[in-house]
Amino acid sequence: MAAGLDPLVALWKEWGIQMLVLLSLALQVMLIVTAEIRRRKDSGVLRVVVWCAYLLADTTAIYTLGHMSVTSRSPQHELVAFWAPFLLLHLGGQDNITAYSIEDNRLWLRHLQSFVVQVFAAAYVLYESSIFSGGGRNMLRQATILMFMVGVVKYGERVCALKIASSSTLSGKNYRSFGRVYTENLALWVLPYEPKLLEAHLLLNIPKHLLKGPLPLVTVGRKTDNDWELMYNVAEIQLSLMHDVFYSKTELVHTWYGYCLRIASLPATVTSLLLFRRVSKKDAFSKVDVAATYVLLAGAVILEITSALRIMFSTWTYTHVTSPASLVRHNCGLRYLMANLFVMFGELIRYAIRKVGGMPARYWSGSMGQHNFIFMCSRCKDSRSSKIARRMGREDWWNILIYTSSSVPVSKDFSKLLKEQLRKSVGVNEENPDHIQNSRGRAALKKRGLYEELSWSVGTELDESILVWHIATCVYLSWYQGEHKHLPQLAKVTQELSNYMMFLLVSRPYMLPDNTSRQRYIELCNRVIFHLNYSSAEDLLRIIRDYGDTLSAGRSLPFEYIEYLLPTYEKTRTGEDKVNTVTFDKASQLGAKLISKELETPNANMLKLISQVWVEMLCYVGYRCRPDSHARQLSNGGEIATVVALMMEYLKSDILQFKKEEQEAELGLP
Incomplete structure (x- = not known):
């Protein structure tokens, strides 16, 4: 076997460095391609690809630099030392991705240490090589120095970007720095092509304060009514902008330093290519090494051109050029005309890309994850794969992976529901339990006069409320579809909201307030999967509804349901197998109550009530989610909970204002 590996070992010794630098x-x-996709798409496969590329990129470059000190002195491979600056350039990463996760920003000191070590390693490789020790190759030496300077600056820029993203921009300043900042009137400078985009940039301190803070509070210098659709789209755009803040070099690039560096780095790289082209024709280097060097130089030039084009057509650059402060400092009329021409050209480019399907209209994933408890229980009960996972001790992980359905697009009707609920909190004290940031469904029930009767469903802990209302919603919608033979659009949106809240509880509990636990979910899975006898989702829903009717009526259990339910209670009393049934009992009873209220009062419109409860619960979750959790999800396409949190912050800051007619209609005024 050892003899069979000898050719591979020889190949690796001869061409290993060449393969590694090309791999780098x-x-x-x-990375430059997938980083643009991940901000708009929540995909497990994409996350794995980006994660592997991100880790391998640094590991490959560092490993290769460590071995160059030996290989670069080989007379057959004199060009190897010239590749060291390219590895520094690669360690500097691309402008659109500096961090894979939010935790990478906090490790900027580790990256600083690596920066110092790798720069010294690259310098040692060059010092030991024939490029600097020999004579007569001034052009190659000049090309090496140029690339070394570009590589060091780009690598150092990445470390600075990580540091900036890890802390507030006002951290350590005077307390007066945290006061209110009054911005210019947008009507003076918003161009007709991108009003949403410019306003998103102008109000960027709002999401920065919410997700990164502390930052100055923004007060807009105007008191006109804001259009709901405009502000909702602004919040969506700001998810993409905050992705840039946390995971890219954007805040560093769009400064005078960043612009100067890009102006200098591209000519320097092109000059290095031209110098090497003249050297390669004269000196007898290895043909493979020459080809690899051309690939590295061409790749560096292409990446620099890509970076320059991205900056030219970046919304950050456009906003910087057309900002009121910039227009005042310079010739306002000329700059305004240039800005219009600039944005028109950029809009044509973006329009063409969208037409060919290269760029979606949304600036984030625009989707909600879905997890339906009834669907999961009905499928995994007799599933062979779930039984195998159970024996391996990985049942919960497997069921979440398999039975969490793909995301669904956020419906436009959701925006209308959110608008309706936020409007009801205008003028309500933020400390009031009925305010949207505190309610969790309480206000919706009170308005219908059902709070006294159903307060137990929203007054408990959040995880239990989500479970109870999710199961009750499934029971109600199943009954509704049976009665009306179809589900209206409101019912579909309500089901999606219910599934999304369950998705957060099951798959992303870190997006919920700190005191939320998955323990009740695990107990409920145990209760339903192992202690109830059913064969399908419809069968399970029927059992839950009938059991809820029994509990609501205060009657003893019918004989035909003893085989389903009584053994659980008997084992609980004897202490043989204690199972928590409180959550299941509440969910069953609430489902029966919602149906009975609909039957008693046909005009009750319980479907709308359920949708309002879910919107209030989502607002509660979005506003109380930890800033780090919001920021973490920006790298995976973002969450609708973050959009909701931003809309609530705009409402709190008086930036979002509803029209007087809408307020009067809400208050019932003539």
């Missing part, structure tokens, strides 16, 4: 370049190309 390929990983950079992969």
Whole structure:
């Protein structure tokens, strides 16, 4: 076997460095492409690809630099030392991805240490090489110095970007720095092409304060009514902008330093390519090494051109050019005309890309994850794969992976529901339990006069409320579809909201307030899967509804349901197998209550009530989610909970204002 591996070992010793540097370049190309996709798409496969590329990119470059000190002195491979600056350039990463996760920003000191070590390693490789020790190759030496300077600056820029993203921009300043900042009137400078985009940039301190803070509170210098659709789209755009703040070099690039560096780095890279082209024709280097060097230089030039084009057509650059302060400092009329021409050209480019399907209209994933408890229980009960996972001790992980359905697009009707609920909190004290940030469904029940009767469903802990209302919603919608033979659009949106809240509880509990636990969910799975006898989702829903009717009526259990339910209670009393049934009992009873209220009062419109409860619960979750959790999800396409939190912050800051007619209609005024 050892003899069979000898050719591979020989190949690796001869061409291993060449393969590694080309792999390093390929990983950079992969990162620059996938980084743009991940901000708009929540995909497990994409996360794995980006994660592998991100880790391998640094590991490959560092490993290769460590071995160059030996290989670069080989007379057959004199060009190897010239590749060291390219590895520094690769370690500097691409402008659109500096961090894979939010935790990477906090490790900027570790990256600083790595920066110092790798720069010294690259300098040692060059010092020991024939490029600097020999004579007669001034052009190659000049090309090496240029690339070394670009590589060091780009690598250092990445470390600075990580540091900036890890802390507030006002951290350590005077307390007066945290006062209110009055911005210019948008009507003076918003161009007709991108009003949403410019306002998103102008109000960017709002999400920064919410997710990163502390920052100055923004007060807009105007008192006109804001259009709901405009502000909702602004919040969506700001998810993409905050992704740039946390996971890219954006805040560093769009400064005078960043612009100067890009102006200098591209000519320096092109000059290095031209210098090497003249050297390669004269000196007898290895043909493979020459080809690899051309690939590295061409790749560096292409990546620099891509970076320059991205900056040219970036919304950050456009906002910087057309900002009121910039227009005042310079020739306002000329700059305004140039800004219009600039944005028109950029809009044509973006429109063409969208037409060919290269860029979606939304600036984030625009989707909600879905997890339906009834669907999961009905499928996994007799599933062979779930039984195998159970024996391996991985049942919960497997069921979440398999039975969490793909995300669904956020419906436009959701925006209307959110608008309706936020409008009801205008003028309500923020400390009031009925305010949207505190309610969790309380206000919706009170308005219908059902709070006294159903307060137990929203007054408990959040995880139990989500479970109870999710199961009750499934029971109600199943009954509704049976009665009316179809589900209206409101019912579909309500089901999606219910499934989304369950998705957060089951798959992303870190997006919920700190005191929320998955323990009740696990207990409920145990209760339903192992202690109830059913064969389908419809069968399970029928059992829950009938059991809820029994509990609501205060009657003893019918004989035909003893085989389903009584053994659980008997084992609980004897202490043989204690199972928590409180959550299941509440969910069953609430489902029966919602149906009975609909039957008693046909005009009750319980479907609308259920949707309002879910919107209030989502607002509660979004506003109380930890800033780090909001920021973490920006790298995976973002969450609708973050959009909701931003809309609530706009309402709190008086930036979002509803029209007087809408307020009067809400208050019942003539």
